[in-house]
Amino acid sequence: xxxxxxxxxxxxxxxxxxxxxxxxxxxxxxxxxxxxxxxxxxxxxxxxxxxxxxxxxxxxxxxxxxxxxxxxxxxxxxxxxxxxxxxxxxxxxxxxxxxxxxxxxxxx
Amino acid sequence: xxxxxxxxxxxxxxxxxxxxxxxxxxxxxxxxxxxxxxxxxxxxxxxxxxxxxxxxxxxxxxxxxxxxxxxxxxxxxxxxxxxxxxxxxxxxxxxxxxxxxxxxxxxxxxxxxxxxxxxxxxxxxx
Numbered sequence: 001x002x003x004x005x006x007x008x009x010x011x012x013x014x015x016x017x018x019x020x021x022x023x024x025x026x027x028x029x030x031x032x033x034x035x036x037x038x039x040x041x042x043x044x045x046x047x048x049x050x051x052x053x054x055x056x057x058x059x060x061x062x063x064x065x066x067x068x069x070x071x072x073x074x075x076x077x078x079x080x081x082x083x084x085x086x087x088x089x090x091x092x093x094x095x096x097x098x099x100x101x102x103x104x105x106x107x108x
Numbered sequence: 109x110x111x112x113x114x115x116x117x118x119x120x121x122x123x124x125x126x127x128x129x130x131x132x133x134x135x136x137x138x139x140x141x142x143x144x145x146x147x148x149x150x151x152x153x154x155x156x157x158x159x160x161x162x163x164x165x166x167x168x169x170x171x172x173x174x175x176x177x178x179x180x181x182x183x184x185x186x187x188x189x190x191x192x193x194x195x196x197x198x199x200x201x202x203x204x205x206x207x208x209x210x211x212x213x214x215x216x217x218x219x220x221x222x223x224x225x226x227x228x229x230x231x232x233x234x
Contacts, residue, residue: 035220044204044224092218096170099155
């Protein structure tokens with residue numbers, strides 16, 4: 001089973017700042033099958049990125065994903081007020097599909 | 109677009125079977141290349157994929173839960189269901205149903221989750 005580690009655990013930033021979130025896998029993620037989700041407390045996750053770098057339908061272009069192998073990054077170029085949330089990565093390159101523990105982006 | 113809604117008891121007793129249903133609207137569960145999944149989130153923790161059923165009816169489960177899980181579909185009601193047997197307090201979680209649209213990108217069973225239900229909390233307690 002691939003274990004995903006996310007860092008930092010919490011990221012405190014101000015609106016307008018750039019956020020860089022890391023997701024590291026315990027083994028190579030095949031075909032860069034890595035997705036990112038945003039979750040606001042009390043709500044369901046929302047798909048942001050799949051295939052490491054493809055934005056899901058309706059996702060603003062301030063969200064971008066990159067990486068391959070075992071190291072992946074989600075970047076939010078300029079934080080908007082609605083972006084303060086928990087972000088989780090998920091690998092689907094091998095079964096069982098697994099999620100990271102999440103990075104909380106909160107307001108500084 | 110596809111919308112999903114979970115339903116079922118919010119309380120299950122230890123050793124019994126947890127049963128949840130996901131009602132799908134905006135699409136047919138038997139058409140196209142869709143995967144229909146169940147995912148859970150323990151309180152304050154990360155997400156755990158439970159398993160999926162494909163539009164063809166084939167299923168695939170997380171090996172850690174495989175011995176206790178059954179996912180099935182009812183095309184007449186456009187619903188799919190989760191049964192988790194022999195539950196314990198460790199199965200207390202928010203349960204989500206989710207879908208993956210593989211009609212434009214071939215998935216071959218390797219799935220991310222592009223639409224989610226709102227989630228339902230199931231507590232296991234006597």
